Amino acid sequence: MQKLRVRYAKRGRARFTSHRDFGRAFERALRRAGVPMAYSSGFSPHPRISYANASPTVAASEAEYLELGLSQECDPAKVREALDAALPPGLDVLEVVVAPTGALADLLTGSLWRITVVGVGRDVVDRAVASFMSRESVEVQRLTKNGIRSFDARQAVVLLASSDAGLDLVTRHQEPLVRPDDVLAGLAVVEAGFTPIEVPVLTRISQGRLDASTASIADPFRC
C-alpha cells in the first residue's frame, strides 16, 4: 500500500467549508479523479484518509495536510493534478508527496497565522499585543459541544506581532488546541478597546515543525 501526503488550501469562498463538508467533498473528488483508494474493512468501508489539524470553519488556509492510503502505486504529480481538477474552486491541492516513514502529526507542531483586523486602530492593536505578550496566561472562554469552557490562550502563543497588514501569529499545537480566534478573544480580554467591527479574517500561512527559539515553521515536506 502506498501512502501519499497532500497539502491543500482553502481559499476565497471555500473558507466557509467546515471540516466535515471538506471530508465529503474530498472523498467524492478521489472517486472522480479515479484515485485507487485503499478501503477499511467492515460493514461500510471507508477510504483510508487521515486528516491532521483541520483549520476552523471560516478560516482560510494555505497549509492543510492529510494522508492517503492507496491500493495501487500512483504518480504523486498526476494525483495532485487530478484531485485539484475534481475539487471545487477554492479547495486547491497544492502538493502531493510520497509519505516517508514516521507520523505526519509529528511534523505538524506549530502554525503561522495571518489575521486581518478591521475597525481597530493600530495603536490599540499594538497595546493589546504588548499587554497580551507581557502576561503569563490569559484566560479565555469558548463555547464547545459540552458547554462553555475556560482555558489559557497565552501559553501556546510563540509569537504575536502587528503590522499594517494585520497580525502575525505563531502558535504551538498543544492540548487544548489554541486557535487564532481564541487569541483574538484574549486580546479583547487584555485590552477593552480591541473590538473589531467585523469578524477578523484568519488565514493559516504555514504549518509544520515549530522551532520555538526562532518562532519558525519548517515545511513538513522538506525536512
Place this chain on the structure above:
Amino acid sequence: MTIPSSTPAQPDAPPTLFERLEPLLAKVSKPIQYVGGELNSVSKEWSDVDVRWCLMYPDAYEVGLPNQGVAILYEILNERDWILAERTYAVWADMEALMREHQVPQFTLDSHRPVRAFDVFGLSFATELGYTNMLNALDLADIPVHARDRREDDPIVLAGGHAAFNPEPIADFIDAAVLGDGEEITLKISEVIREWKVEGRPGGRDALLMRLAAGGNVYVPKFYDVDYLADGRIQRVAPNRSGVPFRIAKHTLMDLDAWPYPKKPLVPLAETVHERYSVEIFRGCTRGCRFCQAGMITRPVRERSIDTIGAMVQGGIEATGLEEVGLLSLSSADHSEIADVTKQLADRYEGTNVSLSLPSTRVDAFNIDLANELSRNGRRSGLTFAPEGGSDRMRKVINKMVDEDDLIRTVAAAYSNGWRQVKLYFMCGLPTETDEDVLAIADLARRVIATGRQASGKRDIRCTVSIGGFIPKPHTPFQWAAQLDHETTDVRLAKLRDAIRSDRQYGKAIGFRYHDGKPGVVEGLLSRGDRRVGKIIEAVWRDGGRFDGWSEHFSYERWMRCSEEALAGTGVDVSWYTTREREYSEVLPWDHLDSGLDRDWLWEDWQDALDEVEVEDCRWTPCFDCGVCPQLDTSIQIGPTGRSLLPIAAVTQGVTVS
C-alpha cells in the same frame, strides 16, 4: 423559434453582493450553504444573455439543493447561450436577521446577484408548506409581496411544482403559475420574454403576462375573478378580460429519452438530505391510488429506455463523483424492463463502490427479486413497502390493490432472503376509515413478525410501522372528501400504539412512528384552499412564520390564530376547508385548472371508492377513460425495447504508475 436580429439594450449588470455578504457569513451557522460555487454550478456573464431566471426551492439549502425539478430546469436553461439561471434558497433566521440589519437583499448563490434584478423569479413548490418562505424571500428581495403592487422592473414571480396545481391560496402573491412538466414550458416562457424585451417591452409587465396567458399553459391569477355564494362556496371563476382561456392546461413532456436531465447535477460542499445521483426512470403513474396526487397529475406514464437510463447513470457518476444512484419514479418496479435495468446495472457496477437503490413502494414479491439483485454484496438491512391501508377493505377504498396474503407472502420472501427489517407505511384518516381499519395495522404487523420469524428462523427481525395523516388533494378522486379532524386522528393512533405496545409476543419487534395530526390540518387548508386563504398565509408570515415543513419551526397555534383573524367575516373557517365533504356541484377552487383528468371520471372514481370498487391499471387493461390522453393529446410511452446495456470499461485510472 425566431432568432431576433438584434439583441435588446442590456441593463448594467447588478453588482455582486458577495463583499457585503462575506462579513455576515462568519456570524451564521453553516455558512457554506450561502456561498455557492458547487461542483457543476454555472456562473454566466449578465450581459451575455437575453433572459435571466432566478430559481428557488423555498426551503433550506440542505433540502432545496437535491431537488430534482430545480436541478433539471437549472441545466436546461443554462444550456441555452441566451439564458442564464441562478438559484436561491430560504435563509435561516440568523442570516435573515443579519441581512435585514445590513440591508443585504435576497441573493443568488451562483453569482450573488440580487433576486430583484432577474426577469423571472421561479419557485418550485413540492409542498404547500413553502408558501411562507416564498413571502419571506420576496420581502428580503425587496419585491412587493402582493402581485398588484409590483413595479415594471420587478421580476415575474412564477410558481411551479405539484402544489401549483392549486395555486389559489398564493394567487395574490404570484404573477403566474405553470402546471405540469417544466422542461419545455420554461423555454417557451423564455422565448416570449425575449421577444417582448427585443420589441422594447411594449405594454409593460401586464402585456407580457397577457402574452404568456394567451398561450394557454400559463395561469395568470389576476386575469381571473372569483365570485362567492352567500354561504361561502365559490360561485364561479372566470376570466376578467378577453384573450385568456377559461381553463389552463398542464404541460406534458413526451419522449423522456430526448430530455435526459439532470446530466450534471450540482454537488454541494454542505451536507444535504440526499447525497445521491437520481435518474427518473419513468414519469407518471396509472396505478390509480386514489389518495395520490402525484399519480393523478403526472399522467400518462412515460418511460425512459434502458439505454438512456444506463447512459445517465454512467454520465451522472462521472460528473458528480457520487456513489449512490437512485432509480426514481412513482412506482419503480413498474418499469416495463425493470428486471433488465436492475440486473444489467448491477452487473456493470459489480465490484465497485457504486450502490443502486430502487425506492419501490409496491408490495409485490417481484420487488424482492429486484432488491436482492441490487444488494448482491450482502447489504440487506431494510426494505420498505407501502400498503397505505391497514385492512383489505381500506385498500379497496384507496385502490391500492394488494391483499393481506400477498403482503405476507412478500414479507416472508424478504425475511427468508436475509432482509432483517421491513418498514411499512400507512395512512390514517382515509375516507370511510373506522377504528377497526386502523387497528388492523397492528394485526398485520403481528402477522409480519410471526411470518418473518418462521421464514428466517430468527427472532431478531424487526418491522417498523410508519403512519402519516391522510390529506385530501386537488385533482384526485378524494378532492371531495372530508379530512379527518386531528383529534380523532390522534385518538386512533393512540389506540393503535397501545394495541402494538401491549402485545407481549410481538410488541417489542414492532417499531411505531407517527406524527400528531395538527400539521396535517394546515397542509389540508393550504392544499384545498381558495384565494381567501392567502390572507392567512400572509398573516402567519408577518407573525414570524417560516419553514413550516420543519416541526421545530411550525406553530399550529399561530396558524389557527391567524386563520381566525383572516377569515373573520367570510363565513368560512378552517374546518370548512378541511373536514367538510364537498358535493359534486360545488365549484372547486382549482376547477379552472386542467390536469387532463375528466371531472366526471374523478367523481365516479370517488363513488367507486365509497363502494369499495377497485380500478385496474390502463397499462395492462383497456383504457378506463380518466381523460388525460385525449384531453392533452398524449399517450402512454412504455417499453419493452428489448435492448441491453453493454459492459463499460473500468474507470480509467490515469493517476496510477503502470
